[in-house]
Amino acid sequence: MIGFMPELYEDELLYSVLSRYYARSGHLIYRAASEELFQNPKVRPDVLLVNAYKKEVIDVLGASMETLVRKHTMFPAYAMFLPYQRRKDAFHSLVRRDGKHNNLLAIPVRKKSKYLRYCPVCAERDRQQYGETYWHRTGQIQGVKVCPQHRCYLQATEVLVSGKATPAFTPAEEAIPETQEVISCNNELELKLAQYIINVFQTDIDMENQVSVGEFLHMQMQRTEYLSLRGEQRNIGKLHQDFTRYYRDLQDNDFTELWQIQKVFTNDRYRLQDVCMLAMFLGVKPEKLVNRKLPESSQIEEFEQRIYQLHEQGMKYPEIAKMLGGSYDTVKCIGEGRYKKYKKDNIGKQNIQSKKKGSDWKKIDRETLPLVKTAISGIREDKSQNGKPGRVTEYAVTKALGLPSKRMCQLPLCRLEIQKYKEEYPRYWARKVVWAVQEVLKNGDELNWKRIRELTNLRKMNFQRCFPYLIYETEKEVAEKIKSTIEI
Known part of the structure; x- marks a missing residue:
């Protein structure tokens, strides 16, 4: 029976408070403590996430399992930018403690052994304030090598973070020496990036947010040299060139390739430090990156609307093209409603072809949403093949409705509906x-x-x-x- 549990400190790993409990419990061996704490006493403690704890352990900790996962594990580092459904599944798996989370979280593959780290100045201040130090979550974030608050490098201990490590509870007070040389960091870029990543990590995640990070970052480049005039195509070469120049003084940077940047935009790369590097370069604030929202109107819509307005005012297409800096052929096609206009679908759905005088995209979005929901249902369970499941993607939905492949870029409500059912x-x-x-x-x-x-x-x-x-x-x-x- 657990009679007490140390109070959780701010930003403390769940493993850390259990290690402090073990040090004070009087148990001489790990197995004695594991029998009190875990449903399976033979299990190895998960240093960065959770184990299947007994119910009384959660009760005595004084916080809900949801709070423990959000505030006292590395869940934000591995789930912040996952697709909506996968992120929710991972969170619920951790809350239920069913062991399925390892297959859902984007946990980076380590090329070499990882050890728990600490800031020597933070450890000293912990001892002054609490009489002991503890394992801070922020010291374990991959890509963060410095403590931006104290402008010094983090130090590694001998506590191995690995599934092959000998099961043990090692309190930070025992593993971190009383005196340690403080190695200052004078790389302003490294300090700035570390602070940015920590700010993102510590921002509460809106678990119901369905806006993908790739689409959000694409929208953050609107009206910049990194997007085409119309806002549909990325100038990825220019972006890559400026990005690598911006981070040229960052030590041991492995996020330098053009294809790596492209994968962030296509939502195929979720690593916290990579997304943060790209977002910081684009000037996105941490809280906006975490709780992402799309603008009410896109650059595509604004560009096309501008053409319609100028043409209605009496300007000719050559003049409009010259004024906007666009191609005459493209401007004319848009103005006449011939630019990637809708095809009639082959199942009797309404034709939502663009009109010559411009389109009310919000209205089209609302009117198309029921069709998208019907298409999704049909894809997920094909009645013509005895209900055989299909995979929901933007391409599959647009094909089922007979729409152009890029049309969903202008229909945010429809796109969010598709995101709900998007699955790996x-x-x-x-x-x-x-x-x-x-x-x-x-x-x-x-x-x-x-x-x-x-x-x-x-x-x-x-x-x-x-x-x-x-x-x-x-x-x-x-x-x-x-x-x-x-x-x-």
Whole structure:
């Protein structure tokens, strides 16, 4: 029975307070403490995230599991910029402590061993204020090598952060020496970036925010030299050139390639330090980066509306093109409503073709939303193929509605609706597998790998990758049956 628990300090790792408990509990060996704290006493403590704790442990800590995950783990560092559904699934997994989070979070692969770090000045001040020091979360953020508050480099301890480390509770007070040389940092860029990343890390995440970081950062470049005049195309070469020049004095920088920057914009790269570097370069404030909002009107809409207005005022297309600095052919096509205008869809949907005198995109967005919802439902469960699941993407929806591939850029409500159902391939494969199993059982056939492969066309490797997501698509017992019945 747990009779006490040390009070949580600000920005303290959950592992840290449990280590302080262990030091004061009188237990002589790790196993004695683990039997009190964990549902499975043989488990290795997760230094940066959570374990399956006993209920009384959460009760005595005096905070909800939601608060502990947000404020006392490294969850923000690994989930801040994940796609909406994946971020929510990871958060709920950590709150439930079911062990599924490792397959959902964007935890960076480490090329060398990682150890818990600390700021020697912070440690000294902790001891003066509390009589002991503790493990700070901000000292463990990848990409942060300095303490911007005290303008010094972080120091590494011998406490290994690894699944291969010997299970142990090591309090910071025991691992951090009383006296330590303070190595000053005079690199202003490194200090500025560290402060920016920490500010982002400590900003509360709106778990319901569905705006992707790639789309948000693209919008932050509106009316700059990094976007085309119309605002649709990125001048990625110019951006990369200026970006690398801006960070040329940053030590050990591994975010320098053009393709890496492009992956942030396409929402295929989520690493905290990378997104923060790009956002800081573009002048985005940390709180706006975390709680992202799209502008009411895009540069595309404003550019096209300007053409319509000037033409209505009596200006000719050559004059408009010269005034706006655009191509005559493009300006004329937009003005006449012929620029990537809507095609009639082949299922009798209404035609929302652009009008010559301009389009009310907000109205079009609202009118198109029900069609998008219907298309999403049809893609996710294709009735023509006995409900076989499809993967929802912007391309799939626009194709189903017979719209141009880029049209969703002008329809934010429709785009947000698509984002709700956007899923990565392992999650999609899990839905296909569950559907296939239901089909096999419905037909009275024997459940085996061969039948699943015939219905899903999945390779063995992909089938194995979808296992962690089965629990989200069916009952736990069914998921276990699938994994135990099918021999690969």
